Amino acid sequence: MDSHVLIAPSLFDRIIDRLAHQLLEHHAFTETDLVGLQPRGIFLARRLQSRLQELLPSSTIPCGALDVTFHRDDFGRRNHPIAPNATDMPFLVEDRRVILVDDVLHTGRTIRAGMDALMAHGRPRSVELLVLIDRRFRRELPIEPRYVGKAIDSIDEQYVKVRWQGQGGSDYVELFNQKPA
Amino acid sequence: MNHLSTRHLTGIRDLQEQDIHLILKTASEFKEVINRPIRKVPSLRDLTIANLFFENSTRTRLSFELAEKRLSADVVNFSAATSSVKKGETLVDTVNNILAMKVDLVVMRHPHPGAPHYLKSQVNTQIVNAGDGTHEHPTQALLDAYSMQERLGDLQGKRIAIVGDIRHSRVAISNILCLQKLGASVRVCGPKTLIPKHIASLGVEVSHDLDATLAWCDVANMLRIQLERQGGEEMVPYFPSLREYQARFGLTSERLNRLDRAITIMHPGPINRGVEISSDVADSEHAIILDQVENGVAVRMAVIYLLAGVR
Structure with missing residues (x-):
């Protein structure tokens, strides 16, 4: 399979670090919640949460997991419906400043569904978007991120995969020329 | 999948x-x-x-x-x-x-x-x-299985009793098929007249003794006595009287207190309070009827x- 590494493990940690600091420029985390989109945005949200916790030891950084499956716009347009993942939102976002977190931004449709799903948990004061990889020029909806790990140019057939290695492993991002089987 | x-x-x-x-x-x-x-x-x-x-x-x-x-x-x-x-x-x-x-x-x-x-x-x-x-x-069986899983975790190897009017119950058949697919053992319990003869061919145990069944099971699913399928309260043909049914197959707190552990109590509703299940059991913490x-x-x-x- 034709692929190459977009973000190597050494760079990965540095990008997480930068994103955490960029968030701190705009947020004191007294009224801000991180919300990771299922299934893969939650890994990034949790990484950011633990990094922010190190930088702000006296605050608690709320971090929720939001599943957008029931809010997707392609129900009945695929051969089979998508099986949902767990939503775990232990707080209401009413009047809070929410940062939606996902690993790869492509067409923008998942984020559209994510905003819709978020509103079922209250009316946030503001919503911002943070992504690790922004596949520029592939948008099908007018959605742009405020915080970006790395912006890349790609074609439709290509596929970006963030390799989350879990505790102790080193994470990296790969670009495939075709969607892996 | x-x-x-x-x-x-x-x-x-x-x-x-x-x-x-x-x-x-x-x-x-x-x-x-x-x-x-x-x-x-x-x-x-x-x-x-x-x-x-x-x-x-x-x-x-x-x-x-x-x-x-x-x-x-x-x-x-x-x-x-x-x-x-x-x-x-x-x-x-x-x-x-x-x-x-x-x-x-x-x-x-x-x-x-x-x-x-x-x-x-x-x-x-x-x-x-x-x-x-x-x-x-089928959806009743699925919601029953869901409610059991919520209480007991994986149903593999769990023992489920279905008690009461098995003969007229679509809930019983769907429950038996569903629980068996999930690996549970199922026993049906009730008066002989309310248990169809062929039921053992589904691979379930049959009992006519409620106390022994309660001692065996993790969950007792109490079915409703379907008066409307039996010709009404005045002419119930499958057992001599509701009182006798209640005495032999009604679930009461006295029966449950005789067990050495707590079992989960279910009922698909609507309940005939005081017939298949007594009011205090239906309202107890072990009953998950409203969760269902x-x-x-x-x-x-x-x-x-x-x-x-x-x-």
Whole structure:
């Protein structure tokens, strides 16, 4: 399979670090919640949460997991419906400043569904978007991120995969020329 | 596997073990949805569902209707009491007329066993069985399995007793098939007259002793004595009197106190308090009767979501 590494493990940690600091420029985390989109945005949200916790030891950084499956716009347009993942939102976002977190931004449709799903948990004061990889020029909806790990140019057939290695492993991002089987 | 192996749910017989696990897993996500401040998701907003009830029902119809509305489907209701069925229209004609109005999915209850099975070969739509005579009631079995799993975890190796009127119960048959697919052992218990002779061929144990059955099981699912199927309260033909039934097969706190551990108590409703189950047991902490009702909506949302999304 034709692929190459977009973000190597050494760079990965540095990008997480930068994103955490960029968030701190705009947020004191007294009224801000991180919300990771299922299934893969939650890994990034949790990484950011633990990094922010190190930088702000006296605050608690709320971090929720939001599943957008029931809010997707392609129900009945695929051969089979998508099986949902767990939503775990232990707080209401009413009047809070929410940062939606996902690993790869492509067409923008998942984020559209994510905003819709978020509103079922209250009316946030503001919503911002943070992504690790922004596949520029592939948008099908007018959605742009405020915080970006790395912006890349790609074609439709290509596929970006963030390799989350879990505790102790080193994470990296790969670009495939075709969607892996 | 992340999709169902069937286009219809006419019975638990349509489902493989993985299908049941997928429905129960999806139901747990819908249970989270119906406990949100906004209990509704837009998934089915361009679909229309017809609830065809050729037999009376209150809670099952309400539960289906709520499930459909929380998925944002448009819902039309039909009940035989107020319809052209009384004017002699056939089942296939009735359903085809409703389908001609562009309905995407049909939920039906019918007094005749096999009616949904027959219908699915005659009309071009997806069908969910909400109870067909004394045959099957698959969504009840699924919500019972979900409620048991919520209490006990994996049902593999668990012991489930179904007590009462097995002969007239579609809940019993669907429950037996569903629990066996999930690896549980099932025992039925009741008076000989209310247990069909062939029931052992489904691979269940048969008992006529409630106390021994309670000592054996992890869960006791108490079925309702179906007075309306037995000719009414005045002429119950299957046992001498309700009082005698209550004395031999009624679940009471005295019976439960004699056990060395707590068991989970279920009932598909509506309860005949003081007949198959005493009031204090029905209201006790070990009874999950109202959890079953809540889970019913989530499980029906899962079934409809997974079926209606198939192209």
